[in-house]
Amino acid sequence: MNEPADPDVAVATPIRIFDTTLRDGEQSPGCSMTPQQKAVMARALDALGVDAIETGFPASSEADREAARLIAREVRRPTLAVLSRCLPGDIEASVRALEGAARPRLHVFLSTSPLHREHKLRMSKQQVVDATAASVALARRHVDDVEFSTEDGTRTERDFLAEVVGAAIAAGATTINVPDTLGYATPDEIRDLFRFLIATVPGARDVVFSAHCHDDLGLAVANSLAAIEGGARQVECTVNGIGERAGNCAVEELAMALKVRGAWYGADTALDTRRLVATSQLLTRLTGMQVQRNKAVVGANAFAHESGIHQHGMLRHRGTYEIMRPEDVGWSDSKMVLGRHSGRAAVSHRLRALGYALDDAELDTVFAAFKALCERQRVVEDRDLEALMHGEVAGDGYRLAAMTVSDRGGRASAQVELSDPDGRKVTESALGDGPVDALFAALSAATGLALALESYQVHSVGLGADARGEANLSVRDGDAVHEGSGTSRDVIEASALAWLDVANRLLRARAPRADAARRDTAHA
Known part of the structure; x- marks a missing residue:
């Protein structure tokens, strides 16, 4: 068992953060980003202090190639990596995408596990070793910084994995990544595997070993920490843990685990952790993928x-x-x-x-x-x-009296009748691209409030015949975020109630400012 380091004596081992939000993270269903959005995110990752940014997979699309070129022009401090299969055409496309990068890295990968060799590659062990050596050598002729990944490495026979890694190092790889591609391994296995490879593969101590762990069993961060204990000095992460299937090791969780438990791990990153929440929220805005409220470090309920x-x-x-x-x-x-x-x-x-x-x-x-x-x-x-x-009825404000929403396949329409804070009836109608859009437009017309929604979610509460729909909204007003919710057997009505809930909260928050402004005007 690892002994806790003395925080007053030990010097923290630097752990490189290889951020793959723009490549593996973007592969999350529904998380595609435009090249311009990727450039915005890359600038934020640069400000966060990551050591390397994987910008995409150039052979897969023109959008990835454009993003790599755009980021190479704008982001100069961190290493910029692109992913490539062990195919000459892929490698050449990646080299072109890296043109102009200040610190380029070519990241090549090849499957090594028995399942992948037989069913995906249809290659023998020797063919995998030969392709590894040839591809790393080709990549190295173009750039000095070459990373090689053994896809599905943790499900590969240990001796064969060592042979492949040895071939990659001999061919010129500077970083060796051993991914837990399916999130299958346990921390003890990961720790032992890295120790074995570093201790037995010729030249292993002259390169950087990297961990890339997926979260299929909820162990991505734990496995990444175990890899560090086993000798890994680079961890491949994503913001908010997004990625294929259940996602990747979350950079915010890994960074804070090392910082909070620094006396145990004796390791730390160079990240400016004060930027973690802002970076997380930026990614949410770019992709639309919300962070669960109880998410560690960056979730709304974390503190x-x-x-x-x-x-x-x-x-x-x-x-x-x-x-x-x-x-x-x-x-x-x-x-x-x-x-x-x-x-x-x-x-x-x-x-x-x-x-x-x-x-x-x-x-x-x-x-x-x-x-x-x-x-x-x-x-x-x-x-x-x-x-x-003040003896008031808390929560007084606009109330829903009646609503009608229709959608006949074209433009949807909505009519709402509200009771305003003084008890008067207000009726308005509006058109929209869908029933919810039309409903919110009518509510905006009735209240005079134009809400720029940060998030809108609808889900079921309860089971069977007692189930109800709950809608949740959040709205930013300056530096403040106001949240509202509504519950009804009709999800459209629940959405209306949630909209009014957040609108009333916003109005109540603005009331003290309005009162102060009136007092200032009276004294002027």
Whole structure:
């Protein structure tokens, strides 16, 4: 077992981050990016501090070739890699795509496992060894930095894997990647495999060994950490862990595991981890693939606390329920979410932060009203608490009275009738590209609010006959993000309720600013 390093004595071993968000990550169904979007993401990865960026697979499409050329012109610090099969035509296409790159790398790969040799390649062991040597040598004639990957390496016979790796090193490979392509291995196996290869393959100590782990069994990060323990000095990752099937090792999780547990691993990356959240959110905007709320490090709930027990502990000492600082990964602060599981301590703390000093009897009254409100909405925000303090009915705003939506295969139409905050009826209609688009347009016309949605999701809540549709929306207003939800047996109605929920939250958030502006005008 690895002994913990002494943080006061040990110097952290540098781990290179090879980011493949733009290649393997983009292969996630529905995550394709244009060359221009790839260039935007590449600039963000450069700012994050990754050591290498894999920009694409040039032989696969003109878009990948254009992206590689565009990024080569704009991004100069990190190594820029492109992927190529062990085929002369692929290698030549990759070489052309790398023209102009400041630090080019040609990444060639070939399957090595029995299953792949028999059913995919239809090649013998000797043919695989010969193709490896010839392809690495050809790549090396064009660029000095050549990475070779043994696809499905962890399911390959160990002695044969060593033979292939030895052939690649002898032919000039500078980096050897042993992928767990199917996410099949366990940490103990990965650790032992890297130790074996580094100890037995001639020339292994003169090259960099790399790990590329998939998450089919949820072990991608654990396996990557084990590979580091086994001697790997490069890890291939993606932002948010996107990638084929269940995805890849998530760069944010690997980086923070090494930072938080630095005394154990004695290793660290050169990443500016304060940019992790912003980079994650940029990728979400570019691809539309949302990050689950409970995702480690970059999920919305990663530093959020609703349980009364946890909130009480956090108020005493943040270390009771957090092992890293939110500021270190790009969040502004921890988040105390007030909801049905929150206790008096958290509500009292938030009220004091808002400027309200209450005695025990007053707090009892407000807390009872708070609990009642939690039965009607999942999250209670500051404006809701202020409404409770002033004896208002928290959550007052626009309410849905009636709606009609139709879609006859062409332009959809929607009509909504709302009750405004003063109880008056407002009716508006609109057309849209679909029923939801038309519905949101009608709601916008009725309320006078144009919402730029950051996310919109609909899913089922419950089972069988009791199942209901729940819609969730989020909207950015300056630096603040407002979220709303709605539930109904009709998903279109649930969407309307969610839209109004977030609209009312936005209006309540803007109200104090409007009041302050009126006071300033009166005193001018």
